[in-house]
Amino acid sequence: MTVTSLPAKAPAAGAPPGPTRAPRRRRRLGYERRRAAWLMLTPALIHLTWWIGIPVLATFVLAFTHYDVLAGTVTWAGLDNFTEIFADETWNTSILHTVVYTFFTVPVAMALAVVIAVLLNAKMRARAWYRAAFFLPHITATVAIALVWMWMFEPNIGLFNAVLAMFGVNGPAWLSDPDFAMAAVIVVSVWKGVGLKMLIYLAALQSIPPETYEAADLDGASGPRRFWSITLPLLKPATFFVFVVSMIDAFQVFDQVYVLTPDGGPANATTVMTFEIYRTAFSEFRISTACAQSLVLFAFLLVLTVISRRLTGKDDDAR
Amino acid sequence: MRVKPSRVLLHLILATGALIMIVPFAWMLISSLKSHAEISAYPPVIWPTEWVWSNYPNAMGFAPFGTYFRNSLLIAIGHTVINLALATMAGYALARVPFRGRSLIFMAILGTMMIPTYTKIVPQYLIAKGMPFFGGNDYLGRGGFGWLDSWWVLIVPGALTPFAIFMFRQFYLSLPTELEEAARIDGMGEFAIFGRVMTPLVKPAIATVALITFENSWNNFLWPLIVTTRDDLRVIQVGLAAFQQVEKTEWAYLMAGSTLATIPMIVLFLFTQRYFVQGFATAGIK
Structure with a gap:
């Protein structure tokens, strides 16, 4: 895919943004940016995990088990299904x-x-x-x-x-x-x-x-x-x-x-x-x-x- | 110079092809305005002698197409707004901020893009049904119907597409670093840089993602079909299919319903073709 081959434009973690800044400021800035990034990413990650990640895993698990809808029980079924x-x-x-x-x-x-x-x-x-x-x-x-x-x-x-x-x-x-x-x-x-x-x-x-x-x-x-x-x-x-x-x-x-x-x-x-x-x-x-x-x-x-x-x-x- | 086939022949072939593509739409419109006598005539009347506009209000009398239409519109707008909000943020974070595990997360999101609908839809239904505290469920999600037959289930699961995150990441990646740094030196916070500096620069991506999200949501059938049974929560595609199964021979009304279900997208497409074409051509994914 095109995506993966693109070089990351942003500098690597911890790389100095400019030669004039003090190291402490730089570290704080990196921390702030990462915190913002995680805050921005979290809603999407939760949504994707909840509605795609878990369902995909569940499909695999359910296919090899007997799931009783009414009782809510799951028992191993091997290849029965x-x-x-x-x-x-x-x-x-x-x-x-x-x-x-x-x-x-x-x-x-x-x-x-x-x-x-x-x-x-x-x-x-x-x-x-x-x-x-x-x-x-x-x-x-x-x-x-x-x-x-x-x-x-x-x-x-x-x-x-x-x-x-x-x-x-x-x-x-x-x-x-x-x-x-x-x-x-x-x-x-x-x-x-x-x-x-x-x-x-x-x-x-x-x-x-x-x-x-x-x-x-x-x-x-x-x-x-x-x-x-x-x-x-x-x-x-x-x-x-x-x-x-x-x-x-x-x-x-x-x-x-x-x-x-x-x-x-x-x-x-x-x-x-x-x-x-x-x-x-x-x-x-x-x-x-x-x-x-x-x-x-x-x-x-x-x-x-x-x-x-x-x-x-x-x-x-x-x- | 290369030998070109005659222009006339080229246009003839393309026009014939285009006509074949258009015929069903034209036939739908014409049929939706035919009188009862003319629609059941044999051979079919190509051009009606009288145009029966009352077919539309009459069709709405048979089934609440107004409600279906409103539901579809609300859901499509909801999906578009939420998708834009969540996906711009996620795309920005993945494109502009270096942190540990970033490429791993990005690869995982690419992976979720490839998952076929049917590998997840059954558990998605179970998750919706087992949502704790909703629809008579206890804290373990047992006993009731959870999110089934509710606005929640129509809007939330489909509100974010990995495709949108992917698109936005690509667009944010192409922006120059200098802008961001200048804003940072001016003392702007990270969220302000995202919202006020960088995001206004990806407007074409916003248009493309918005249109594709709206289109997918408006045309979606399977998910609303399985999670709703109440008539007042039906979206237009489900309502239309249900109407067909009851009134099998009311073709004029069915065509009026089909027109209502397709015209918004056709108009939207004709006016915003550029963004649609760009979006589908670069991503090529539904």
């Missing part, structure tokens, strides 16, 4: 659905994003407007906009099937058809996700110096050729970053799944891992089971991040 969840057909299906969802959403959205970013990375009229249009879905509420898609996917009077009918195609029932529900969710997610990825790519593209292309220009390389041989390799750190962020997002997809296909969709066609965790924890109140499921999700994210780091090289700092 994990054997329990993997014996659950619905949970295993939800893993498959999450993988399918991610497999289609992330690469498609990334490919679209990089192409749009390259097209937008030129001086042209209305550039800011195009960028705003592509980015707009990202900043609007998923729930609200998923409802709009639901309306467009409406089988009888919705926009999609009306357009399909113009071409003589008899549209499916989309969200209530087990064969098409996941596809519909993926379409919405690609539409919503393309903007942020485009923006990160655009920022990366703008940091590529124009001289980079000079040699290619001399050789008379074509546009697509320049894209494959120069632009894409230079975008490798950005790609790693976008990939990891997108995957973490995709594996945690919830809002649009919850709204578009309530109760796991037709014949459980769209239950994803997060939906199962939600169902286990907050409608069945099987807390420990839900924590075990959360850890499986966490393990997926961890492994995928490590693998993508291996694939794209170690340095993600340039992004």
